Amino acid sequence: MLQSLLGYNVRRAQVTLARDFQQHVGQGKIRPVVFCILVLAEAQPGIAQVELARKLALDKASVVALIDRLEGAGLVERRRSTLDRRRQGLFVTPQGLLRLQTLKDEVSRHERQFLERYSPVEIALLVSLLQRIYE
Amino acid sequence: MLQSLLGYNVRRAQVTLARDFQQHVGQGKIRPVVFCILVLAEAQPGIAQVELARKLALDKASVVALIDRLEGAGLVERRRSTLDRRRQGLFVTPQGLLRLQTLKDEVSRHERQFLERYSPVEIALLVSLLQRIYE
DNA sequence: TATTGTTATACTCTATAACTATA
DNA sequence: TATAGTTATAGAGTATAACAATA
Numbered sequence: 001m002l003q004s005l006l007g008y009n010v011r012r013a014q015v016t017l018a019r020d021f022q023q024h025v026g027q028g029k030i031r032p033v034v035f036c037i038l039v040l041a042e043a044q045p046g047i048a049q050v051e052l053a054r055k056l057a058l059d060k061a062s063v064v065a066l067i068d069r070l071e072g073a074g075l076v077e078r079r080r081s082t083l084d085r086r087r088q089g090l091f092v093t094p095q096g097l098l099r100l101q102t103l104k105d106e107v108s109r110h111e112r113q114f115l116e117r118y119s120p121v122e123i124a125l126l127v128s129l130l131q132r133i134y135e
Numbered sequence: 136m137l138q139s140l141l142g143y144n145v146r147r148a149q150v151t152l153a154r155d156f157q158q159h160v161g162q163g164k165i166r167p168v169v170f171c172i173l174v175l176a177e178a179q180p181g182i183a184q185v186e187l188a189r190k191l192a193l194d195k196a197s198v199v200a201l202i203d204r205l206e207g208a209g210l211v212e213r214r215r216s217t218l219d220r221r222r223q224g225l226f227v228t229p230q231g232l233l234r235l236q237t238l239k240d241e242v243s244r245h246e247r248q249f250l251e252r253y254s255p256v257e258i259a260l261l262v263s264l265l266q267r268i269y270e
Numbered sequence: 271t272a273t274t275g276t277t278a279t280a281c282t283c284t285a286t287a288a289c290t291a292t293a
Numbered sequence: 294t295a296t297a298g299t300t301a302t303a304g305a306g307t308a309t310a311a312c313a314a315t316a
Contacts, residue, residue: 002174006246006262007152007167013268014149015192017142031306032142039137050274057150062307064276078275086274086315111141117267126264127141132252133148166283185297197284199299213298221292221297 010133017114024110026103033058034066035107038092038100041076046089057134075099145268152249159245161238168193169201170242173227173235176211181224192269210234 002008022028025035036056041047049067053060067090070076075096081087092100115123137143157163160170171191176182184202188195202225205211210231216222227235250258 001178002171003266004262005242006249006258007156007242008171009262009265009269010145010149010152011167012192013265014145016269017145021142032146033306036137036143043136048274057147059308060275061277061309065306084274084316088275107140107142114141114268118264122264123141125260127139127144129253129257129261129264130144130148131138133249134144134151168283183297193283194285195298196286196300200284219293219297223298 006133010130020113021107021110025106030103034070035103037063037066037070037090038075038096038103041090042092042097042100045091046079046081048087049090052090070096141268145265155248156242156245160241165238169205170238172198172201172205172225173210173231173238176225177227177232177235180226181214181216183222184225187225205231 018032021032033056037052040052040055049063050060052058052067053063056063067076067078071078074093077091077093078088079091081089118126153167156167168191172187175187175190184198185195187193187202188198191198202211202213206213209228212226212228213223214226216224253261
């Protein structure tokens with residue numbers, strides 16, 4: 001009966017993926033959300049923290065704490081925007097880019113373990129069905 | 136690029152479902168995990184706490200805390216097994232059964248909001264694809 | 271007035287480790 | 294020795310509220 005609930009199945013899948021991520025990515029020190037921040041900042045240098053919060057469905061205050069640690073580790077830096085001085089654009093440092101490359105490889109290996117269980121069509125389908133939940 | 140990651144999509148879906156659950160079930164006081172415990176205890180009266188932990192992918196110590204609160208609210212009770220005196224079987228109280236019925240209705244309404252977005256075939260497919268991740 | 275970022279704070283959720291009582 | 298349950302504890306992860314600076 002539990003197995004028929006969408007919420008139960010999504011939660012079990014999420015827990016499984018999160019634990020495997022922790023075991024195989026960044027020696028357990030990089031969380032999925034932090035990885036996402038790095039990826040987004042690389043794709044869109046100078047991205048605002050509010051926008052990260054929106055894209056990751058977090059409160060902006062939570063994002064601040066995450067970036068504090070990333071900045072402390074020298075992987076990103078904040079730069080005040082000259083156009084809108086309220087904004088602190090986020091940039092991945094050269095060291096961060098290097099680290100990100102390693103992380104991406106680890107994430108790929110981690111994901112592959114699960115993607116292997118599907119055909120390409122099934123993966124595309126699964127992703128698109130999941131997006132219908134949160135989009 | 137993030138959108139192509141299985142982990143990202145599952146996480147976003149899970150967060151969306153969990154927030155909606157909190158808004159629509161048990162006045163925000165019942166968490167998904169707690170609901171699951173009630174359902175499992177109803178389906179299998181006297182179920183052991185270790186087994187709940189296993190089925191919900193939690194540590195047994197975490198289950199103890201959850202059941203403490205359920206017991207405090209009078210929704211379940213522990214009864215020492217006479218066959219194996221280490222075991223504390225879990226039983227839903229009459230009051231708990233009443234409450235569970237309400238919760239089930241609320242969960243159904245909550246789930247329906249999302250299930251509406253799919254055809255029956257798609258739902259079955261989504262669930263079966265998700266199970267391949269955690270089974 | 272609204273928005274960006276920040277700080278301080280508190281709460282929830284979970285695991286770990288060490289323990290007991292039973293087996 | 295192993296298992297079921299418990300306690301104490303600590304560490305995450307997050308949100309809320311109040312604030313400063315800027316628009």
